[in-house]
Amino acid sequence: MKYVIVGNSTAAVGAVEAIRRNDKEGSITIISNEKYHVYSRPLISYLLLGKTDENRMKYRDDSFYIDNGCELLSGKTAVKIEPGEKRVVLDDGAFVSYDRLLLCTGSSPFVPPVPGLDKVKSKFTFTTLDDAKALNDALKENSRVLIVGAGLIGLKCAEGISTKKVKITCIDLAPRVLSSILDDESSEIVKRHLEEHGIRFYLNQQVVEFEENTAYLGDNTAIRFDVLVTAVGVRPNISLLKDIGGKTNRGIIIDERCRTSIPDIYAAGDCCESMDISAGEAKVMALLPNAYMQGECAGMNMSGADFVFDKAIPLNSIGLLGLHIMTAGTYTGEVYAETGEKTCKKLFYSDNRLNGFILIGNIEKAGIYTSLIRERTPLDTIDFELICKMPGLMAFSRKERAEKLGGVRDESIGA
Amino acid sequence: MKRVYVNEQWCLGCHLCEYYCAFASTNEKDMARALKDVKINPRIRIEEKDGISFAVSCRHCDEPLCVKSCITGALTKVNGIIMIDKNRCIGCYTCVLSCPYGAVYPSEDGAIQKCELCIKTHEGIPRCVTGCPNGAIMFEERGE
Numbered sequence: 001m002k003y004v005i006v007g008n009s010t011a012a013v014g015a016v017e018a019i020r021r022n023d024k025e026g027s028i029t030i031i032s033n034e035k036y037h038v039y040s041r042p043l044i045s046y047l048l049l050g051k052t053d054e055n056r057m058k059y060r061d062d063s064f065y066i067d068n069g070c071e072l073l074s075g076k077t078a079v080k081i082e083p084g085e086k087r088v089v090l091d092d093g094a095f096v097s098y099d100r101l102l103l104c105t106g107s108s109p110f111v112p113p114v115p116g117l118d119k120v121k122s123k124f125t126f127t128t129l130d131d132a133k134a135l136n137d138a139l140k141e142n143s144r145v146l147i148v149g150a151g152l153i154g155l156k157c158a159e160g161i162s163t164k165k166v167k168i169t170c171i172d173l174a175p176r177v178l179s180s181i182l183d184d185e186s187s188e189i190v191k192r193h194l195e196e197h198g199i200r201f202y203l204n205q206q207v208v209e210f211e212e213n214t215a216y217l218g219d220n221t222a223i224r225f226d227v228l229v230t231a232v233g234v235r236p237n238i239s240l241l242k243d244i245g246g247k248t249n250r251g252i253i254i255d256e257r258c259r260t261s262i263p264d265i266y267a268a269g270d271c272c273e274s275m276d277i278s279a280g281e282a283k284v285m286a287l288l289p290n291a292y293m294q295g296e297c298a299g300m301n302m303s304g305a306d307f308v309f310d311k312a313i314p315l316n317s318i319g320l321l322g323l324h325i326m327t328a329g330t331y332t333g334e335v336y337a338e339t340g341e342k343t344c345k346k347l348f349y350s351d352n353r354l355n356g357f358i359l360i361g362n363i364e365k366a367g368i369y370t371s372l373i374r375e376r377t378p379l380d381t382i383d384f385e386l387i388c389k390m391p392g393l394m395a396f397s398r399k400e401r402a403e404k405l406g407g408v409r410d411e412s413i414g415a
Numbered sequence: 416m417k418r419v420y421v422n423e424q425w426c427l428g429c430h431l432c433e434y435y436c437a438f439a440s441t442n443e444k445d446m447a448r449a450l451k452d453v454k455i456n457p458r459i460r461i462e463e464k465d466g467i468s469f470a471v472s473c474r475h476c477d478e479p480l481c482v483k484s485c486i487t488g489a490l491t492k493v494n495g496i497i498m499i500d501k502n503r504c505i506g507c508y509t510c511v512l513s514c515p516y517g518a519v520y521p522s523e524d525g526a527i528q529k530c531e532l533c534i535k536t537h538e539g540i541p542r543c544v545t546g547c548p549n550g551a552i553m554f555e556e557r558g559e
Contacts, residue, residue: 014483042486046505052487056503059488289484289513296483315484317512326512363508365517367480375515386464391517393471394462398423404516405421405469407557 001026003302004088004098006078006240008032009041010288011104011269013060014295015302016068022303028070029096031088033077036129038064042288044132045160057129078105081244083262100302103241103252103260103267104295107234107286112148116210123228126157138227141165146215146223148207149231150177152318155190157229158199159320169223170194171202171215173232181316181327186344186358193323193342236271236284249273251284256310258298266302268294278313278329278355278373285314311374314356317363326366329356329373336388347388352379365391416495417556419459419532419541421470425551426461428468433457435546436472439536456522458530459543459552470543470552472530473497473518481510481519481529489526496534501526 003019005012008030016028039057046052065072073096080089087097109125117123124135135157139145143166147154150172158168172179176187177194191201202223207215215223236251247253247261251273258266269291273282290312300307316327323342333350343361347354347369354372368391371377387395393404402408434450436457443449459472475497482490482497489503490510504526510519511527522528532554533541544554 040487042507043505051505052503056487288486289480289509292483315509315512317507317509319507324508326508328512363511364520365514366512367510367514367519368517370512371515392462393469393516394464394467398467401423401469404474405423405471407418407420 001303002097002099003028003102004096004100005030005102005104006088007102007104007106007269007271008034008036008038008072008074009104009106009269010059010291011295011298012102013038013064014292014297015102015104015268015299016064016070018296018299018305018307019303020068022300022305024069026099026303028068029098030065030070030072031076031078031090031096032072032074034128034130035075037062039129040288041127041129042156044126044129045156047129047132048136048157048160049163054129078240081240081265083244083265086264099264101265102295102298102302103265103271104269104291105237105240105271107236107270107284109153109230110233110235111230112207112232114207114210119212120210120228121212122226123230126153126229126231127234132160135161135227135229139164139166140226142167143226144224145169145227145229146171146225147229147231148172148215149229149233150174150201150203151180151231151233152178152316153234154229154231155194155320156318157231158194162197162199162321166227167200168198169200169202169225171205171207171217171223173204173206175204177201177203178325181314182325182358183331183346185339186325186346186360189339189342189344189360190320190323190325194320197321234270234286236273236286238271241265241267249282253282254294256297256308257301257306258294258309259301266298268298274312275310276313276330277311277376279332285312287315289315313370313373315370317366323360324363326359326363327357328366328370329354331356331358349379349384353377354379368392416475417554418475419472419530419544420553420555420557422551422553423467423469425549426468426470427549427551428461428463429548430461431546431548432459432470432543432552433461435542436530439533439542456520456528458518458520458528460518460520470547471516471518472543473514474516475532480513480515484509484513496532497529498531499527499529 040059077091209216238248242248252267270286297309336347338345346358348356383395437455438446441449489500
C-alpha cells in the first residue's frame with residue numbers, strides 16, 4: 001500500500017501514527033512545502049517570548065520519520081492531483097503516486113485587500129515558523145507594531161513580542177477582542193488585562209488605507225507604525241481538491257471517516273470543514289486537537305480499519321500574559337454565570353445538554369465540562385447544580401464513578 | 416498493565432494520599448519535614464461532599480485525549496503510562512481542557528503535572544497506594 005500525505009503538521013502526524021498501528025509495511029510519503037521537521041505551529045508565539053526554542057518546538061522526536069518509515073519530501077509543493085492516474089504532481093514536475101491520499105494542507109492567512117497595503121514595506125503574517133523568524137528580525141527596540149486583528153493569532157502575536165520593548169497597537173473590525181470565542185463581558189476582562197500590559201486597542205475600527213508607515217482608520221485616525229502584522233483570519237487550503245471537482249465549501253467537506261467526495265482521497269485538519277456536534281452544523285474548526293484526531297481517523301481508515309471521529313467541537317485554551325482563558329462548544333441556551341474582576345465562568349445549556357462554556361482565571365478541571373459537551377451527557381443524569389459550581393466527578397452517580405475510577409464494568413458491583 | 420484504582424466505599428477522606436503524592440516528588444527522607452508549612456500541589460486529589468470521598472488521579476486512558484490534544488508533543492504514552500516532558504511543555508493547559516477526569520493540573524514551574532505512577536521517583540508501587548491507610552487506593556491489573 002502506498003500512502004501519500006500532503007502536509008507535514010499535526011494531522012499528518014496523527015495519520016502516520018494511526019497508519020502504523022495497522023500497517024507496518026506500506027510506504028508513507030509526506031510532501032511538505034516547508035523545510036522543517038514537523039513543528040508545533042501554535043508555539044511560534046512562545047518562540048518569540050523565549051519560552052521555547054526551535055529544537056523543543058519539534059512536535060515529534062528527531063527520529064519520527066525514520067521510526068515510522070516515512071519519506072519526507074520537504075520544500076516541495078503539491079500543485080495538482082491526477083485522480084485517474086492516482087498521482088500527485090509536484091512543483092518540480094515530479095509525480096508521486098498513491099493508493100490512498102491524505103490532504104492536510106492546513107490554512108493560509110487571509111490578507112485583506114486594503115488600498116496602499118503594497119506600500120507597506122515591513123509587513124508580516126503570523127502562522128508559520130518562517131513568519132515568526134521574519135517578524136523577529138524586523139523588530140527593534142521601540143518599534144511601533146500595528147497588529148490588524150485581535151483574534152487568537154493577533155493576540156498571541158502581541159503576547160509573543162510583548163517582552164521585546166516594542167509598542168503594540170491592535171485593531172479589529174469587531175467591537176471586542178477574541179470576538180469569535182468570547183462574549184462581551186468575558187472579552188472585556190481580557191481586553192482590560194492586555195491594556196494593563198500596555199497593549200492599545202482600536203476596536204470597531206477598520207483600516208481604510210495604508211501608507212508606508214501609517215494606517216488610516218475609518219474615523220480618520222492615523223496610526224503610525226514601523227512594523228505591520230496582519231492577522232484577520234485564515235482560509236483553508238482547498239484548491240488541490242476543489243480543482244479536481246471534489247466537494248468543498250469554505251473547507252474541504254469530509255465525512256465522519258475523514259473521506260472526501262473523491263475515492264481514496266481523505267482530508268484532515270485545518271483545511272477541512274467538519275461537524276461541530278455542539279452546534280449540530282458543519283464548520284471549519286482550525287484547532288490542533290481536532291487536527292490530530294481527524295488525522296488519526298483518516299489514517300485508521302486509510303489503513304483498513306473502520307474508524308469514526310464524530311466528536312469534534314470548538315476548543316480553545318489560551319494564556320495571554322498570565323491570564324488563562326478556556327472556551328469550548330457553542331454559546332446557546334440558558335446561562336450559568338459567575339463573574340469577577342479577572343474571572344469568568346459561563347456555562348451555556350439547553351435541552352438537557354451542555355452546549356458550551358467560557359472560563360477565565362480558574363480553569364481547574366475544565367476538561368470535565370468539555371467532556372459533558374463532547375459526550376452530549378444528559379444533564380439530568382448528573383448533579384448539574386453541583387457541577388456548575390465546581391467541575392468534579394462528585395456530580396456523577398456512584399455507579400458511573402465506579403466505572404471511571406475503579407475500572408468497574410460489571411454494573412452490579414459499583415451500584 | 417497495572418493501574419491505580421480507587422474504591423470510594425473504603426476512602427476515609429483523610430487526604431494522606433495527597434501528602435504521600437506531594438512527598439514522593441521531594442528528595443526528602445522525612446515527610447513531616449519535607450511538607451512542613453508547604454501548600455501541597457499533589458497529582459492525586461480527593462473530592463469530598465456529604466460524607467462521600469474519593470481520590471482522583473490520571474487514568475492512563477486507552478484513548479488519551481490529553482496526549483492527542485497536546486500542542487507540543489510533551490505528553491506521550493510510553494508502555495501504557497502517560498508521561499509529561501516538562502522541558503517541552505509550555506503550559507497552554509490544552510490537556511487540562513481535555514481531561515474528562517480533571518486529573519491534569521498546572522504546576523508551580525509553569526508546566527503541567529499529572530500522575531506518572533511514581534515511575535520517575537520510585538520503584539514499584541505508587542506512593543499514594545502504599546500510603547493509603549484503608550486500602551481504598553489499589554495498584555492492580557483489572558478489566559481487559
